[in-house]
Amino acid sequence: MTAYDLFNGDADGICSLIQLRLAHLKETTLVTGVKRDNALLENIDAKPGDDITVLDLAMARNTTALNRVLEQGAKVLYLDHHHAGDILKHPNLEAHIKTASDTCTALIVDELIGKQFSLWAIVGAYGDNLIDVADAYASQLNLTDAQKQDLKALGTALNYNGYGEQLSDLWFNPADLYRSAVKYRSPFTYIKEEAETIATLTNGYQHDLEQGLSVKPYK
Numbered sequence: 547m548t549a550y551d552l553f554n555g556d557a558d559g560i561c562s563l564i565q566l567r568l569a570h571l572k573e574t575t576l577v578t579g580v581k582r583d584n585a586l587l588e589n590i591d592a593k594p595g596d597d598i599t600v601l602d603l604a605m606a607r608n609t610t611a612l613n614r615v616l617e618q619g620a621k622v623l624y625l626d627h628h629h630a631g632d633i634l635k636h637p638n639l640e641a642h643i644k645t646a647s648d649t650c651t652a653l654i655v656d657e658l659i660g661k662q663f664s665l666w667a668i669v670g671a672y673g674d675n676l677i678d679v680a681d682a683y684a685s686q687l688n689l690t691d692a693q694k695q696d697l698k699a700l701g702t703a704l705n706y707n708g709y710g711e712q713l714s715d716l717w718f719n720p721a722d723l724y725r726s727a728v729k730y731r732s733p734f735t736y737i738k739e740e741a742e743t744i745a746t747l748t749n750g751y752q753h754d755l756e757q758g759l760s761v762k763p764y765k
Contacts, residue, residue, distance in 0.1 A: 555720030557673020557705035559602035581708030587611035594619030602651040604628035673701030703747035
């Protein structure tokens with residue numbers, strides 16, 4: 547039996563998996579990609595009894611592959627906030643799909659695990675550009691404005707890393723970012739201990755933003 551974690555390579559996908567594995571430790575094979583690579587189930591050739599977790603990948607883009615792995619005998623936990631189409635019904639499928647505009651997969655996981663690692667959910671929400679939602683949640687937890695800004699900057703950096711045509715275009719493989727971050731129960735500790743990684747992403751983001759703003763409009 548093989549356990550797989552499939553996750554979008556953006557901030558929401560990474561923060562969703564961090565929370566889930568902090569709450570439920572499990573050795574798994576990681577399957578991820580660039581932010582736009584959202585049909586990752588196509589990469590899985592399942593065997594009976596395999597355990598597959600899918601995070602932040604639209605079910606509508608994975609329906610055919612999802613049907614296949616279920617028929618191959620895999621058990622699937624599916625968590626997402628994107629368009630799902632007709633949600634499959636199968637005894638081996640547990641799906642938590644919410645498509646409201648004010649949620650993301652990290653917040654769905656947060657609810658599922660009893661809000662054990664909500665700071666990581668807030669990072670995911672900031673990264674998914676749910677700024678007002680993340681600010682409100684952070685206020686509920688009595689975070690200062692400076693702490694909110696730190697989590698927002700981290701979410702922005704993690705999300706920025708996912709943009710590219712292929713993994714070689716990214717500063718870091720999202721799987722490596724996940725592995726570095728899941729060691730920390732708090733993103734504030736991660737920010738402190740992994741400052742070099744975060745600086746690389748932040749500087750890259752600022753450089754690309756400045757390059758984009760410097761382009762003269764085409765008339």
